[in-house]
Amino acid sequence: MQFAKQINRLGTETAFAVSAQARAWAAKGHKVYPFHLGDINLATPENIVDATLKAIQDGNTGYCPSEGILPLRETLSHDVGSKRGVTYRPENVSVQPGGKPTIGKFIAAVMNPGDEVLYPNPGYPIYESQIEYQGGTAVPYGYIQTESGFDIDLDRLKSSITEKTVAIIYNNYQNPIAAESSQEEMEAIAELAIENDLWVLADDAYYEMIYQGKARSIVSIPGMKERTIILYTFSKKFAMTGWRVGGAVGPERIINIISKLNVNAESCTTHFIQHAMLEALTGDSSGSDAILATLKERRAAAVAGMNAIDGIQIPTPRSTFYLFPNVNEVMKRKGFNHVDQLQVGALENANVSFCTREHFGRSSSDETDFYIRFAYSGISTDDINEGLGKLKDYFESS
Ligand SMILES: Cc1ncc(COP(=O)(O)O)c(C=O)c1O
Numbered sequence: 319m320q321f322a323k324q325i326n327r328l329g330t331e332t333a334f335a336v337s338a339q340a341r342a343w344a345a346k347g348h349k350v351y352p353f354h355l356g357d358i359n360l361a362t363p364e365n366i367v368d369a370t371l372k373a374i375q376d377g378n379t380g381y382c383p384s385e386g387i388l389p390l391r392e393t394l395s396h397d398v399g400s401k402r403g404v405t406y407r408p409e410n411v412s413v414q415p416g417g418k419p420t421i422g423k424f425i426a427a428v429m430n431p432g433d434e435v436l437y438p439n440p441g442y443p444i445y446e447s448q449i450e451y452q453g454g455t456a457v458p459y460g461y462i463q464t465e466s467g468f469d470i471d472l473d474r475l476k477s478s479i480t481e482k483t484v485a486i487i488y489n490n491y492q493n494p495i496a497a498e499s500s501q502e503e504m505e506a507i508a509e510l511a512i513e514n515d516l517w518v519l520a521d522d523a524y525y526e527m528i529y530q531g532k533a534r535s536i537v538s539i540p541g542m543k544e545r546t547i548i549l550y551t552f553s554k555k556f557a558m559t560g561w562r563v564g565g566a567v568g569p570e571r572i573i574n575i576i577s578k579l580n581v582n583a584e585s586c587t588t589h590f591i592q593h594a595m596l597e598a599l600t601g602d603s604s605g606s607d608a609i610l611a612t613l614k615e616r617r618a619a620a621v622a623g624m625n626a627i628d629g630i631q632i633p634t635p636r637s638t639f640y641l642f643p644n645v646n647e648v649m650k651r652k653g654f655n656h657v658d659q660l661q662v663g664a665l666e667n668a669n670v671s672f673c674t675r676e677h678f679g680r681s682s683s684d685e686t687d688f689y690i691r692f693a694y695s696g697i698s699t700d701d702i703n704e705g706l707g708k709l710k711d712y713f714e715s716s
Pocket of ligand 1: 356415416417418419442489492493521523551552553554559563564
């Protein structure tokens with residue numbers, strides 16, 4: 319008996335290993351301050367829960383169309399389109415069990431073995447995993463730290479395009495670094511995609527996790543709607559990470575392929591949940607507004623706590639629920655040369671758990687800076703204050 323060779327190319331979310339470490343530490347009786355997982359410790363809004371129970375009682379418990387129920391495809395096409403200034407129809411939507419499935423299905427739809435796909439690194443680790451698992455070459459592009467945040471390394475992105483490149487994965491409002499493109503940066507990426515006739519996966523997982531101002535999408539740029547697939551998820555805005563519902567939105571010809579992949583993978587996304595998503599999109603929004611307001615309050619505490627640490631200086635990100643501080647000075651003070659030492663040290667000395675840059679794609683040998691990622695979505699404001707106070711003591715000691 320054997321195992322398939324491509325399994326060796328399948329990656330994972332190594333951040334889950336940090337959760338296991340944190341759990342093991344907590345099991346020893348320590349109070350752990352959990353900044354590691356991008357999960358949300360807030361309840362799904364009540365009107366969505368009620369709509370789900372009703373949908374079950376109404377008998378929506380059998381199979382439904384693989385592409386999703388029509389009312390949800392209609393509503394989602396309108397919602398996604400109107401928030402981006404483009405027009406979509408139900409035919410442009412394939413409902414998915416979460417945001418994540420769109421990544422693998424997009425790659426399956428557009429990439430042949432040997433093709434190259436550009437992806438952000440540091441970035442969501444599933445991009446690298448799916449490209450390589452499906453026999454492609456994952457070509458990373460990085461970010462340059464600035465005073466106000468991070469810019470995409472456009473020169474590197476440009477020079478990485480070859481005749482084998484078929485797609486760019488673009489995650490504006492970015493995990494893990496909370497980067498947000500300027501209009502010029504977004505237009506430069508769109509120009510590269512159009513000039514080189516590339517598909518774009520716009521991973522919009524955090525498109526509505528914006529604390530001030532208005533979200534901007536690459537699909538709004540002329541010439542992009544025809545080549546862009548949007549990854550949509552209900553997970554973040556409605557605190558529904560475990561419900562598993564999202565969608566792929568894009569040109570009908572690729573959406574049809576993605577729906578055919580649905581038939582082969584899961585038949586359909588959970589039927590009754592789709593009815594409840596109509597309530598999420600069109601019903602009372604006070605629950606999701608409250609989620610965003612709570613996260614905004616946590617962001618203020620997390621940024622203040624982080625900036626109180628000697629040697630750390632971060633701007634306030636406008637979106638996501640992540641902070642990605644540079645910890646070069648802390649590393650120097652501690653005499654560490656691997657950021658894992660800092661991560662384990664913080665857990666064992668301050669009971670603070672977080673991920674590092676190493677959990678977000680393979681780092682390249684020319685990276686000399688050290689970064690860690692803090693998620694403030696799964697921890698109360700009081701615990702943010704308490705935990706970062708303990709972290710300050712640990713980070714400031716040599
Ligand atoms: C950038 C990014 N894309 C996609 C996803 C997947 O979202 P979901 O949990 O809805 O599958 C996540 C989840 O954390 C993410 O951070």
